[in-house]
Amino acid sequence: MIERWALVSGLKGDLDTYELIQKDLKKTPGNITLFVLGDMIGPEKNCNRLLHRLINPNSNDLQPWCIYGWWEEQILLESGYRGDQRAEALRINKGEEVVKSLTNAVDKSFLNWIAALQFGFVELDCGLIHGSSKDIGENLTLDTPPLTLLDRLARLQVNRLFTARSKEQFHLELTEGTVNSEVEDLNGNFKKEQKVPQKAVIGIGAGKNYTLYDVGTDNTQFVQAGYKSEKRIKGFGML
Amino acid sequence: MNQAVISCLHANLPAVEAVLKDIELQGITNITCLGDLVGYGPQPNEVIELIRDKKIPTCQGCWDEDVVDGLDACDCSYPSQLAEKRGHFAHQWTTDQLTKDNKDYLANLPYSIRKDKCLFVHGSPNSQHEYLLPDMDAFAALERVENARAEILFCGHTHQPYIRELADGSIAVKIKNAAPKDIQEKEIQLPMRRIVNAGSVGEPRHGGTKATYVVHNEVTNEVKIREVEYDLELTCKAIIDAGLPPIFAWRLKNGFEFAEQAEDASHVCER
Numbered sequence: 001m002i003e004r005w006a007l008v009s010g011l012k013g014d015l016d017t018y019e020l021i022q023k024d025l026k027k028t029p030g031n032i033t034l035f036v037l038g039d040m041i042g043p044e045k046n047c048n049r050l051l052h053r054l055i056n057p058n059s060n061d062l063q064p065w066c067i068y069g070w071w072e073e074q075i076l077l078e079s080g081y082r083g084d085q086r087a088e089a090l091r092i093n094k095g096e097e098v099v100k101s102l103t104n105a106v107d108k109s110f111l112n113w114i115a116a117l118q119f120g121f122v123e124l125d126c127g128l129i130h131g132s133s134k135d136i137g138e139n140l141t142l143d144t145p146p147l148t149l150l151d152r153l154a155r156l157q158v159n160r161l162f163t164a165r166s167k168e169q170f171h172l173e174l175t176e177g178t179v180n181s182e183v184e185d186l187n188g189n190f191k192k193e194q195k196v197p198q199k200a201v202i203g204i205g206a207g208k209n210y211t212l213y214d215v216g217t218d219n220t221q222f223v224q225a226g227y228k229s230e231k232r233i234k235g236f237g238m239l
Numbered sequence: 240m241n242q243a244v245i246s247c248l249h250a251n252l253p254a255v256e257a258v259l260k261d262i263e264l265q266g267i268t269n270i271t272c273l274g275d276l277v278g279y280g281p282q283p284n285e286v287i288e289l290i291r292d293k294k295i296p297t298c299q300g301c302w303d304e305d306v307v308d309g310l311d312a313c314d315c316s317y318p319s320q321l322a323e324k325r326g327h328f329a330h331q332w333t334t335d336q337l338t339k340d341n342k343d344y345l346a347n348l349p350y351s352i353r354k355d356k357c358l359f360v361h362g363s364p365n366s367q368h369e370y371l372l373p374d375m376d377a378f379a380a381l382e383r384v385e386n387a388r389a390e391i392l393f394c395g396h397t398h399q400p401y402i403r404e405l406a407d408g409s410i411a412v413k414i415k416n417a418a419p420k421d422i423q424e425k426e427i428q429l430p431m432r433r434i435v436n437a438g439s440v441g442e443p444r445h446g447g448t449k450a451t452y453v454v455h456n457e458v459t460n461e462v463k464i465r466e467v468e469y470d471l472e473l474t475c476k477a478i479i480d481a482g483l484p485p486i487f488a489w490r491l492k493n494g495f496e497f498a499e500q501a502e503d504a505s506h507v508c509e510r
Contacts, residue, residue, distance in 0.1 A: 134365075146410040146427055151382040171415040179408030179429060181377040185401040186445050186464060194377040200415075220416050 002030035005213040009164030010206025012042030015050040017208050020225040022061050034062040037164040038069015038130035043101035051110045068117040069130035070137050075102055081115050127158035131165035139166040149201045159199045167206035169222040174199045244437045245452040246273035246395025250280030251441030254450040257469035258440045273395040274300025274361040277333050279487050280441050281477035287341045299348035300361040301368050306334050307346040325484045358389035362396040373401040381405045384432040391433045400438025400451045400464045406431040435462050448494040
């Protein structure tokens with residue numbers, strides 16, 4: 001059986017989109033694992049129904065594996081789960097109203113579940129995170145310097161890094177890399193050429209835009225929930 | 240013109256005096272200090288006052304930060320619970336000894352100092368607690384220098400002096416799974432950068448007992464590691480007399496390279 005991952009993020013309380021994705025995935029062949037890479041909550045709409053569904057999936061739902069994202073971090077900060085810190089970055093950038101909207105959008109009974117979520121998953125040689133391995137709020141995009149991407153991969157010691165924070169969908173391969181290192185210390189000189197094997201950073205999108213990853217072939221497919229996917233198939237065969 | 244870079248003085252006054260004398264004998268007046276003025280050693284106030292008196296630009300080290308803000312590193316910094324206990328004891332002893340004026344001085348030290356193409360930090364541009372070891376992944380090391388917009392990064396923290404040149408680098412990238420017009424392949428050339436670790440004046444861990452620092456010629460870009468002998472017995476006696484753990488004197492006297500080194504020195508504590 002083909003093993004595929006469905007990588008979703010940025011639902012921000014949108015249960016309708018989540019149901020649409022679940023419906024899509026039921027039609028997708030293969031053994032599917034569903035990962036939700038954060039931002040399940042947001043300030044725009046009440047998030048309680050979605051959170052309840054993620055925690056208590058319907059009997060025919062794919063089990064979601066969730067990590068926390070930037071908005072979850074903000075509510076945890078604001079609710080005192082990070083010591084004395086509060087969501088000051090959010091407050092400064094978006095204003096007090098957005099902070100209030102966020103805390104009103106999530107019932108307090110869900111906070112312990114959110115607080116127990118992990119920063120990311122490492123599956124096979126892949127890192128699944130919301131932002132980057134340096135910062136949950138870091139946007140990795142096609143324009144991020146490759147040296148930075150390599151560093152973020154190295155920090156997790158993975159060859160594939162799936163990221164959601166930028167909301168963009170992309171698949172950037174670092175096909176080859178080399179650098180010469182010469183170290184002089186009290187014991188002498190040491191030269192070494194370091195090469196990197198093929199690595200990749202994949203932006204999974206947000207909301208209705210999600211990504212399917214074929215674990216066996218290393219192919220990605222960028223999908224829009226509810227869109228007739230037959231027209232967009234690339235290398236996966238008929239869905 | 241030469242500049243001297245010193246780091247990790249660790250309240251070892253005889254070592255600091257000997258190194259400053261060696262710098263003076265070379266006619267160098269431009270000195271930068273990379274922090275950790277205190278910790279482990281028996282003369283924290285004296286060392287701070289000497290650096291202040293000489294008006295040496297200094298950035299804040301991890302010990303300087305911890306003495307002011309309270310310990311913010313977890314037990315990952317130590318190889319054993321016993322070592323952690325000793326570290327905490329030295330932290331408390333140092334905090335008790337320091338005058339308010341000297342604590343204020345440490346509190347107001349900058350995280351980094353920039354002089355043209357040179358950036359001076361204690362650990363790394365990311366954190367005073369991050370170790371840039373000589374065998375660190377070369378791309379990650381290059382990223383630290385490049386993202387800090389420097390050509391030469393001067394650091395300390397490891398107590399092991401080295402000069403690392405990262406050159407002739409390139410990375411090839413390819414955009415996959417995009418519309419044909421957006422599919423691109425390109426090779427990016429990486430700039431040549433250097434990391435210079437000044438070692439430690441007050442607590443060397445390079446396998447010998449001599450204090451180390453570096454001299455950088457700003458015209459030729461040549462960097463030399465200097466080793467300086469100092470009155471080791473004086474410091475060891477002061478450690479014992481101050482009631483600090485005798486192991487601090489023992490490891491100085493023997494120049495043990497790995498004594499009390501963190502098990503995973505590349506780990507960055509997030510606490």
